[in-house]
Amino acid sequence: MFDLIKDTLLSQVRTLWLVFSHAFVKADTVQYPEEQPYMFPRWRGRIILTRDPDGEERCVACNLCAVVCPVDCIALQKTEDEDGRWYPEFFRINFSRCIMCGFCEEACPTNAIQLTPDFEMAEYVRQDMVWEKEDLLISGTGKYHNYNFYKVAGKTIKGKDKGEALNEAAPVDIRSLLT
Amino acid sequence: MAWEVGSYLNIGAILALVIFIAAMLIWVERRLLSLWQERLGPNRVGWFGLLQVAADMIKIFTKEDWIPPFADRMSFVLAPAIIMVVILMSFAVIPFAPGVGIADSNIGILFVLAMASIGAYSVMLGGLSSDNKYALLGALRAAAQMVSYEVFMGISLLGVVALSGSFNLREIVIAQSDGWYIFPQFIGFVIFLIAGIAESHRLPFDIPEAEQEICSGYHTEYSGMKFGMFFVGEYLGLVLIASLLTVLFFGGWLGPAFLPPIIWFSIKAFGFIAFFILLRAAIPRPRYDQLMTYGWLFLLPLSLLNLLVTGAIILSTQ
Numbered sequence: 001m002f003d004l005i006k007d008t009l010l011s012q013v014r015t016l017w018l019v020f021s022h023a024f025v026k027a028d029t030v031q032y033p034e035e036q037p038y039m040f041p042r043w044r045g046r047i048i049l050t051r052d053p054d055g056e057e058r059c060v061a062c063n064l065c066a067v068v069c070p071v072d073c074i075a076l077q078k079t080e081d082e083d084g085r086w087y088p089e090f091f092r093i094n095f096s097r098c099i100m101c102g103f104c105e106e107a108c109p110t111n112a113i114q115l116t117p118d119f120e121m122a123e124y125v126r127q128d129m130v131w132e133k134e135d136l137l138i139s140g141t142g143k144y145h146n147y148n149f150y151k152v153a154g155k156t157i158k159g160k161d162k163g164e165a166l167n168e169a170a171p172v173d174i175r176s177l178l179t
Numbered sequence: 180m181a182w183e184v185g186s187y188l189n190i191g192a193i194l195a196l197v198i199f200i201a202a203m204l205i206w207v208e209r210r211l212l213s214l215w216q217e218r219l220g221p222n223r224v225g226w227f228g229l230l231q232v233a234a235d236m237i238k239i240f241t242k243e244d245w246i247p248p249f250a251d252r253m254s255f256v257l258a259p260a261i262i263m264v265v266i267l268m269s270f271a272v273i274p275f276a277p278g279v280g281i282a283d284s285n286i287g288i289l290f291v292l293a294m295a296s297i298g299a300y301s302v303m304l305g306g307l308s309s310d311n312k313y314a315l316l317g318a319l320r321a322a323a324q325m326v327s328y329e330v331f332m333g334i335s336l337l338g339v340v341a342l343s344g345s346f347n348l349r350e351i352v353i354a355q356s357d358g359w360y361i362f363p364q365f366i367g368f369v370i371f372l373i374a375g376i377a378e379s380h381r382l383p384f385d386i387p388e389a390e391q392e393i394c395s396g397y398h399t400e401y402s403g404m405k406f407g408m409f410f411v412g413e414y415l416g417l418v419l420i421a422s423l424l425t426v427l428f429f430g431g432w433l434g435p436a437f438l439p440p441i442i443w444f445s446i447k448a449f450g451f452i453a454f455f456i457l458l459r460a461a462i463p464r465p466r467y468d469q470l471m472t473y474g475w476l477f478l479l480p481l482s483l484l485n486l487l488v489t490g491a492i493i494l495s496t497q
Contacts, residue, residue, distance in 0.1 A: 012461075019457060019460050022214075027218055027219050
């Protein structure tokens with residue numbers, strides 16, 4: 001009988017007291033439009049295209065992001081300017097399909113495509129969810145301030161020949177080995 | 180029209196206030212639940228979200244009121260009306276304060292118990308006429324639960340009746356001027372509290388509804404204002420049980436004179452309502468057979484014992 005009372009009644013009373021004591025705990029709710037939640041810097045939100053420190057587009061239109069994208073929301077077309085730099089003719093992300101997985105950011109060899117903590121992307125018209133390159137491209141460098149792909153890559157462009165990149169040895173003259 | 184028990188003014192005011200309070204309880208409950216669950220609850224519509232009820236009402240009145248083609252139309256429509264009518268009728272015998280009340284019936288307690296029994300029909304008819312297996316299960320559970328808990332709901336009150344020597348609720352309150360019945364009738368109070376929750380099928384005894392098991396039970400097929408009537412009926416039942424506990428065990432309107440009697444009554448009744456909401460926030464629902472076992476094998480003998488001991492003490496002190 002005592003065990004019954006202990007197991008049923010007292011445990012229930014204790015439960016009641018514990019739940020009641022939560023009245024004196026501050027609510028966890030963040031009242032969103034007025035209060036903004038803290039967004040972590042690595043939050044995977046709105047996708048941007050960044051520029052290198054010289055202000056040129058980082059994207060070299062390699063298509064790796066479009067290939068890795070699990071929902072196929074990225075579309076782009078490669079083209080080349082007179083300096084020999086590759087860049088996308090158009091770069092289109094359909095945010096109504098995008099699942100913010102961040103694979104494109106991981107796949108990107110030039111740190112061009114990056115995800116940001118911004119999540120407020122609601123639109124009234126579905127077509128407005130499709131973002132073109134001019135919407136995606138920002139004027140800054142994003143998370144990587146000093147990285148410049150053409151400065152470290154072996155690709156020849158106007159004003160920088162092979163062997164002139166940072167930490168790059170001059171190309172070996174294979175015919176010199178014969179002498 | 181004079182302000183006396185049973186005047187039209189009195190009846191109208193009590194009817195309007197009771198329904199208004201029952202509707203506002205939807206907001207109160209949501210705010211209190213969220214307080215205990217470390218949330219905020221509805222706080223956007225109006226001051227502190229007070230107009231949430233108005234928004235809910237607009238929504239529920241403009242919703243499609245769909246009657247399933249396979250339902251038994253007449254009893255389907257009748258069922259939600261019964262619970263509202265029956266519970267509002269029960270308020271007729273509640274004495275809120277000196278001079279405030281609808282009727283001083285000399286069979287007050289019996290009237291309330293009778294109305295509660297008829298209330299069981301509402302749930303049963305609603306479940307049966309829906310022709311839906313979940314609704315039927317809910318109705319079966321409701322019938323069994325309400326019938327078995329009514330038994331010792333009545334018996335637990337007999338101690339109070341024996342002490343005060345009256346079935347009239349107003350006289351019971353007056354008889355408590357020299358001591359509330361919570362002290363001599365503590366076991367009766369606990370049993371009536373539990374039976375009252377089971378009778379108004381509130382959580383944790385909302386086994387007839389049990390969303391997680393039988394998809395809101397007897398009112399599965401109801402929509403629009405018919406569902407709203409079941410919903411408000413539940414809150415009316417909550418107010419009724421809180422008022423009855425106040426009247427029978429906590430001295431009704433009695434209290435120190437610095438507050439008017441009706442305020443004392445409201446404070447006590449609201450305390451019980453808050454306690455019921457706390458129960459909902461804290462206690463999980465028992466299994467159906469546990470509820471029945473608990474009722475018949477524990478509460479019924481206990482209430483009989485309580486009655487027996489009370490009677491013996493009254494006889495020996497006479």
